[in-house]
Amino acid sequence: RMYRAGTGDCFLLQFKRGTTVRCNMLIDCGCILGARADFLPVIADIKTKTGGVIDVLVVTHEHADHINGFKLCADAFARFEIGEAWFAWTEDESDELANDLRQNHSKLKMALQMASDKLTKLQADKHYEHMFAEEYHQKAMLAAKEKFIGSVSQLNNLSMNLGAAAKGKVPSMVTLFKQLKILKKDTDVYFFSPGELYDTLERLPGIRVFVLGPPRDPKMLNITEVKGEHYEKRESKSNKDLALADVMMGKQDDPAMLPFEPEYELTDANAVVRKAYEAESWRNIEHDWLYSVGGLALRYESSINNTSLALAFQFESSERVLLFPGDAEFGNWQSWYDWEWTVNDAGEKKKVDAGYLLANTVFYKVGHHSSQNGTASAIGLEKMEHEELSAMVPLSFRKIQSVWLNTMPNDHLCAELIARCQGRVLFSGDRDVLMKNIKTPRVSVKKSHEATLNALNKVFDGKIYVEYEVKS
Numbered sequence: 001r002m003y004r005a006g007t008g009d010c011f012l013l014q015f016k017r018g019t020t021v022r023c024n025m026l027i028d029c030g031c032i033l034g035a036r037a038d039f040l041p042v043i044a045d046i047k048t049k050t051g052g053v054i055d056v057l058v059v060t061h062e063h064a065d066h067i068n069g070f071k072l073c074a075d076a077f078a079r080f081e082i083g084e085a086w087f088a089w090t091e092d093e094s095d096e097l098a099n100d101l102r103q104n105h106s107k108l109k110m111a112l113q114m115a116s117d118k119l120t121k122l123q124a125d126k127h128y129e130h131m132f133a134e135e136y137h138q139k140a141m142l143a144a145k146e147k148f149i150g151s152v153s154q155l156n157n158l159s160m161n162l163g164a165a166a167k168g169k170v171p172s173m174v175t176l177f178k179q180l181k182i183l184k185k186d187t188d189v190y191f192f193s194p195g196e197l198y199d200t201l202e203r204l205p206g207i208r209v210f211v212l213g214p215p216r217d218p219k220m221l222n223i224t225e226v227k228g229e230h231y232e233k234r235e236s237k238s239n240k241d242l243a244l245a246d247v248m249m250g251k252q253d254d255p256a257m258l259p260f261e262p263e264y265e266l267t268d269a270n271a272v273v274r275k276a277y278e279a280e281s282w283r284n285i286e287h288d289w290l291y292s293v294g295g296l297a298l299r300y301e302s303s304i305n306n307t308s309l310a311l312a313f314q315f316e317s318s319e320r321v322l323l324f325p326g327d328a329e330f331g332n333w334q335s336w337y338d339w340e341w342t343v344n345d346a347g348e349k350k351k352v353d354a355g356y357l358l359a360n361t362v363f364y365k366v367g368h369h370s371s372q373n374g375t376a377s378a379i380g381l382e383k384m385e386h387e388e389l390s391a392m393v394p395l396s397f398r399k400i401q402s403v404w405l406n407t408m409p410n411d412h413l414c415a416e417l418i419a420r421c422q423g424r425v426l427f428s429g430d431r432d433v434l435m436k437n438i439k440t441p442r443v444s445v446k447k448s449h450e451a452t453l454n455a456l457n458k459v460f461d462g463k464i465y466v467e468y469e470v471k472s
Contacts (some may be wrong), residue, residue, distance in 0.1 A: 001466060008392075012027075192309060214310065385420075411437070
């Protein structure tokens with residue numbers, strides 16, 4: 001069951017034997033731009049459906065569109081009985097690499113926040129209106145600045161504030177969830193690492209759980225796109241600007257950390273030059289270095305996406321797979337092929353890999369809300385060849401940031417997905433609006449597939465969820 005709070009992930013999986021529910025699993029609860037009022041009906045439905053018992057809570061990564069529902073409605077979630085919670089290894093505060101990653105992410109987050117605040121203040125103080133007052137294209141230049149500042153602000157708001165560092169360590173999501181009293185003292189907490197296989201879980205009899213990602217290799221975490229392996233060409237990425245981060249954090253005693261070389265800085269020795277520049281605002285560039293925060297924001301967002309806990313659930317009896325990759329981007333997907341797992345197949349040992357899992361996938365939770373780089377192509381979707389493949393897309397224009405509108409839904413990806421699923425695709429948002437954005441001049445969708453899609457989705461018109469049953 002996928003809930004319709006907006007653009008964000010909130011999935012309830014009920015594993016059954018016959019009509020008896022053996023395990024209630026909740027994967028994430030978030031919605032970008034979501035408010036408490038958006039989540040309360042969702043939580044009420046989850047409670048009705050589960051009887052207030054969540055056997056397994058899975059938290060994929062720290063972006064707001066996956067976890068802000070927990071924070072906004074902590075009191076409601078605190079009343080659930082949660083048996084155990086699964087997190088990626090990146091949330092293990094005893095893991096040195098995980099602590100380093102969180103420290104780095106925190107540093108970038110604070111730099112992004114401070115730069116965003118400075119740019120927003122410049123806008124509020126009408127700095128740019130004054131700067132462009134005499135320019136021929138004043139309105140266009142002002143609009144460009146406003147759009148940039150708005151985009152940075154939106155990207156900044158995507159990440160949750162997990163709290164201040166204590167004793168040199170940035171708190172993990174586990175600490176946050178305990179502070180919110182969602183996780184209790186008797187809640188079992190597990191950290192999953194790539195390459196692990198769990199096939200004897202008491203709460204999931206007859207189910208294999210393959211841990212695909214996130215990778216432990218920092219280089220893989222930073223790979224968001226590869227030419228020919230995503231669904232839309234984009235401009236080349238900028239590197240993480242740690243120098244900018246240090247400047248924003250006030251570490252300006254080191255000349256190497258300054259945004260400009262010393263010889264380009266105005267001092268009292270060249271007061272005449274300073275006076276000339278200060279007299280004409282268009283000459284000033286003291287704020288221009290802040291604009292590099294755009295690259296920082298994009299890289300920061302993507303690096304968090306690649307820390308997604310990516311899981312494949314397989315029915316032992318039929319080998320059918322349910323794939324939940326969170327918001328994994330290319331580096332996460334590619335790292336899945338580093339692993340082989342040994343399974344027991346009718347009493348015999350058999351080695352399997354990521355290609356095998358994708359070929360047996362009958363349900364795909366579409367990564368990163370159908371963006372162009374949230375689903376790998378040749379090593380991802382093109383490997384999903386099962387005739388019963390179906391998919392859910394957590395995307396709604398009712399709640400979405402404007403900076404995502406040029407990537408979601410990606411027409412090439414969605415058209416290919418609809419074709420492979422033969423129309424068995426469910427949306428969390430208004431399908432008419434989404435389909436208009438999918439059926440562009442670049443792609444085509446079969447009428448029969450669209451008819452199947454409309455029929456499946458129509459059943460849930462007016463409901464706060466869409467639902468799909470997969471037989472084992």
